[in-house]
Amino acid sequence: MGIDVQTILDGFFTTIQPMNLFWIALGGFLGTVVGMLPGLGPATAIALLIPITFGMEPTSALILMAAIYYGAMYGGSRSSILLNTPGDGSAIAATFDGYPMAQKGQAGQALAISAIASLIGGLIAVVGFIVLAKPLASFALRFGPAEYFLLMIFTLSAIVALAKGQMVKGFISMCIGLMISTVGIDLQTGVYRFTMGNVHLSEGIDFLVVIIGIYAVGEVLYNFLSINKPVGEKKSVGKIWITKEQWKRSKWPIIRNGPVGFLIGVLPGAGGAIASMLSYSLEKQISKQPEEFGEGAIEGLAAPESSNNAAAVGAFIPMLAMGIPGSGTTAVILGAIVMLGLKPGPLLFENNPDMVWTFVNSMFIGNLFLVILNIALVGILVKILDTPPRVLYPVIMMLAFIGTYTLGYSTVDFLILIVFGFVGLFMKMLNFPVAPLILAVIVGSDMEQNFRMSLISYPNAIGILTASPITIALVIMTIVSLGFPFLSSWLMKRKAGKNNSEAM
Amino acid sequence: MVRYITPILATLVGVIMLINAINLPKSNLGNPNGPMYFPLLIAIILIISGIVYFLQEFKARVNDFADFRAxxxxxxxxxxxxxxxxxxxxxxxxxxxxxxxxxxxxxxxxxxxxxxxxxxxxxxxxxxxxxxxxxxxxxxxxxxxxx
Amino acid sequence: MKKIVGVAALSFALILGACSSGNAGEKDDSAYPKKNLEFIAPATPGGGWDATARAIQKIMKEEEIIDQSMTVINKPGGNGEVGWQYLSKKDAHTLAIDSSLLITNNLLGQSDLTYEEFTPLATLTTEWISVAVKNGSPYETATDLMEQLKKDPASVKIGIAPGLGNNDHLSFVKAAKTFGVDITKLNFLVYESGGDVMTSLLGGHVDAATMAVSESAEQHLAGKFKIVAISADERLEELPDVPTWTEEGVDIVFPHWRGILGPPDMTEDEITYWNEAFSEMVETDSWKQLLENNGWEDFYQDSAETTQFLKEQNEMYTELIDESGLQK
Structure with a gap:
């Protein structure tokens, strides 16, 4: 490909044509609005909005769809922070500290830092895209079944390890999630598992229904427990802009996790959920104040937000450089641009460099636009918190059901939604970590299929673990992440013991 | 009471999963037992976790479930x-x-x-x-x- | 002024004429379609079936082929099963997209519906299926690959998506069977999507893969992997160097077709109406553009031909599934 500055500049000028700017703005806005609804993530948002692109220029259509994509990512974190109801897998990590921040009266700051982190993460990734697209695409190809299987194991172990001191609860939560993911037809053999004879279940349980159930419905039900308590002083939404101190705390996490998210996004089949969760656990493990995580630590929000937006940009690399859709969302986009007569593949870069660079530049401008839009919206969005909960909760419930309907067009999903609403309620009451369950549902079936394919490709377990340098590295990282909590508490005890003995 | 019920429940779910996994239909293609490997693995981890959790709760003896009082x-x-x-x-x-x-x-x-x-x-x-x-x-x- | 009156009078006459000729033309079917039409895409938005349905809806409306408005309805689930179950209970104002899944779902024991319960209205498109090997593969041609499989059926890892019993899988099974390979021992790795298959072939994690030509052509042209055979009856324009199975000495032609299905018990008049509508639609430029963009081939057959075609397909699939070890 080679980096041709002239082509990049040409792309920039095509991007700032009024019409293309209009598509960026429209897509970003629509994406933000749709993404804010519980259960409607980027993939659904684009799928629903595809009819707009009929008859459009392929380049403009691509710009529009990409704008919807990251618009929906921004929007998804809005509802994660304000209502604890993520719209998609990649927005889940934003609830860990974003929602506690909002409850502490820092909603405005949480929204602002998430927009800034997303912008910086996105920009880092766009630069990465320009410099590294081709070599990274071929690196991603080295990930075979064994590598993916171990990457997923590593991510799960990092999330389980987050529940410090309650790791066993994390394991139980993870197992339940994995169990859910085994429902449906087994790809490798065509055998039906745990479907109870229901046609709808043969395709498995959509992880988004589980997310909406546990977060949106579960959260509302959980609040029923305290709804009769006298309302305290009115929750303040805090300042809209972040303080210097907050910026200092989140600066490095944002910059560190942009590249992390970008690299994971490039891998076809990994995606934003894995990227943001890994970033979150990375930040928690290296943080000096890990106990603040989960209680509204600003870096716990900034890190995954930077990461998931970078992953969204990274996911375009396999799509544009090799014609491989790396995620559900890029698959939908790919399908749509094929309808418009574009042939994505390894030749796209060579045959249509102008289009590719226009697109890359549009991501630059789109991210800038979205930050402005989202910061402008902060003032309006925090008003949601002023809505009396007695009115807000029914509306969230209704939106949860509609979001669910758009996923499968079947009321069977409603029953699943209700079940997981109560599962979420009980997990919250029993203080069980939810994240391992959700992540397990998201990656479970891929993880199993990769495991089974590895069994075919390699003679035995040792063969899988030592298949390549990548797998060996992943195995070591898994062991470290599971062992780290024990190690650090042991070190703390030793240190404490030492101090005590010195004091004596 | 609650703190014993949860671990027992988790273990029980694991056992049910184990039984169901063993009874999964055999595959006509490839490895006939292929479909049950992964569910079996999950069931075993769940049972072990359930037992460990039970022992932990048993040792801890203190726990607060304010939410259940609500x-x-x-x-x-x-x-x-x-x-x-x-x-x-x-x-x-x-x-x-x-x-x-x-x-x-x-x-x-x-x-x-x-x-x-x-x-x-x-x-x-x-x-x-x-x-x-x-x-x-x-x-x-x-x-x-x-x- | 006179001019305007003249134009007005002329257009009035034209409208009258148009109306009366319209009435004359519709004499037979004036009763059909009576109300809004429903068009079922048995999939969620964003997939090929949904896109096809919406494209047909758009062409039918813009080219004014049908007067009644047509609404696309998504009924995803069970490889089309949910949508066709819904169709089976409707009257002649509901149509659905179908494909060979209608036949294979039943043969694989995933559905009680058979194609015979419905009124086949048309076959519209086909895609051809390619078999590709990775770069640096020891198998130069499809014959090499098949010789190896004959010696040791389990020695080659073959990537397919998105499930066993689909066209990509069965076309390979049919070719192998025709060549004399023991097809029950073939070693398939099943991926979730065509993109995943492509990735694994590019990365060399499988030895061969089967996918639609529209998915694999660009990679072949770029020299990222090599297509060794296609399931078409003759070589394709865009891939002049790729032989068909027949040329490789394996006498098969295997289309991956899509068509239109009507509910049970449609009347002769209703069938005639759709024969006219679809034969008109496939001649439009926008339809041809759609085919080209998606890499589909025109495969139009009217209702009677489609009925016969489905019967042949059913026999072919029955035999294939019986022998592949897939049958429940």
Whole structure:
């Protein structure tokens, strides 16, 4: 490909044509609005909005769809922070500290830092895209079944390890999630598992229904427990802009996790959920104040937000450089641009460099636009918190059901939604970590299929673990992440013991 | 009591999963036992975790489940039960009487439950308005095929 | 002024004429279609079936082929099963997209519906299926690959998506069977999507893969992997160097077709109406553009031909599934 500055500049000028700017703005806005609804993530948002692109220029259509994509990512974190109801897998990590921040009266700051982190993460990734697209695409190809299987194991172990001191609860939560993911037809053999004879279940349980159930419905039900308590002083939404101190705390996490998210996004089949969760656990493990995580630590929000937006940009690399859709969302986009007569593949870069660079530049401008839009919206969005909960909760419930309907067009999903609403309620009451369950549902079936394919490709377990340098590295990282909590508490005890003995 | 029930329940779920996994149909293609490997693995991890959890709880002896106390006081249990009923009714009605009417009923039901009967006027307005707006936005603008 | 009156009079006459000739033309079917038409895409938005349905809806409307408005309805689930179950209970104002899944779902024991219960209205498109090997593969041609499989059926890892019993899988099974390979021992790795298959072939994690030509052509042209055979009856324009199975000495032609299905018990008049509508539609430029963009081939057959075609397909699939070890 080679980096041709002239082509990049040409792309920039095509991007700032009024019409293309209009598509960026429209897509970003629509994406933000749709993404804010519980259960409607980027993939659904684009799928629903595809009819707009009929008859459009392929380049403009691509710009529009990409704008919807990251618009929906921004929007998804809005509802994660304000209502604890993520719209998609990649927005889940934003609830860990974003929602506690909002409850502490820092909603405005949480929204602002998430927009800034997303912008910086996105920009880092766009630069990465320009410099590294081709070599990274071929690196991603080295990930075979064994590598993916171990990457997923590593991510799960990092999330389980987050529940410090309650790791066993994390394991139980993870197992339940994995169990859910085994429902449906087994790809490798065509055998039906745990479907109870229901046609709808043969395709498995959509992880988004589980997310909406546990977060949106579960959260509302959980609040029923305290709804009769006298309302305290009115929750303040805090300042809209972040303080210097907050910026200092989140600066490095944002910059560190942009590249992390970008690299994971490039891998076809990994995606934003894995990227943001890994970033979150990375930040928690290296943080000096890990106990603040989960209680509204600003870096716990900034890190995954930077990461998931970078992953969204990274996911375009396999799509544009090799014609491989790396995620559900890029698959939908790919399908749509094929309808418009574009042939994505390894030749796209060579045959249509102008289009590719226009697109890359549009991501630059789109991210800038979205930050402005989202910061402008902060003032309006925090008003949601002023809505009396007695009115807000029914509306969230209704939106949860509609979001669910758009996923499968079947009321069977409603029953699943209700079940997981109560599962979420009980997990919250029993203080069980939810994240391992959700992540397990998201990656479970891929993880199993990769495991089974590895069994075919390699003679035995040792063969899988030592298949390549990548797998060996992943195995070591898994062991470290599971062992780290024990190690650090042991070190703390030793240190404490030492101090005590010195004091004596 | 609660703190013993959960681990026992987890172990029990693991055992059920184990039995079900063993009884999965054999595959005609490739490895006949292929479909059961992964479920078996999960079941075993779950059983082990359940037992470890039980032992931990047994050792700990202290635990606070403030949330469960909330279940015994006030209207909370009633809220949970009634909203469960409403959700189930909604599920049944959705395909029968269509999106718009069932959603109005569902929303109105929840609002009357939470917001109280005294504000009946605003409840009805909110229910109708929100249902109509979403029906229009999804059905017409986004062309989602709603019943 | 006179001019305007003249134009007005002329257009009035034209409208009258148009109306009366319209009435004359519709004499037979004036009763059909009576109300809005429903068009079922048995999939969620964003997939090929949904896109096809919406494209047909758009062409039918813009080219004014049908007067009644047509609404696309998504009924995803069970490889089309949910949508076709819905169709089986409707009257002649509902149509659905179908494909060979209608036949294979039943043969694989995943559905009680058979194609015979419905009224086949048309076959519209086909895609051809390619078999590709990775770069640096020891198998230069499809014959090499098949010789190896004959020696040791389990020695080659073959990537397919998105499930066993689909066209990509069965076309390979049919070719192998025709060549004399023991097809029950073939070693398939099943991926979730065509993109995943492509990735694994590019990365060399499988030895061969089967996918639609529209998915693999660009990679072949760029020299990222090599297509060794296609399931078409003759070589394709865009891939002049790729032989068909027949040329490789394996006598098969295997289309991956899509068509239109009507509910049970449609009348002769209703069938005639759709024969006319679809034969008109496939001649439009926008339809041809759609085919080209998606890499589909025109495969139009009217209702009677389609009925016969489905019967042949059913026999072919029955035999294939019986022998592949897939049958429940």
């Amino acid at each position: 279940l015994r006081i006030g209207k909370s249990p009633a809220y949970l039960l009634v909203s469960l009923m409403l959700m189930l009714i909604y599920t049944v009605l959705f395909d029968r009487i269509g999106f718009l009417y069932s959603t109005i009923l569902f929303l109105a039901g929840l609002l009357f439950l939470l917001n109280g009967r005294k504000k009946w006027m605003s409840n009805i307005i909110i229910a109708v308005a929100f249902s109509f707006v979403t029906w229009y936005a999804f059905g017409t603008l986004l062309q989602v095929s709603l019943p």
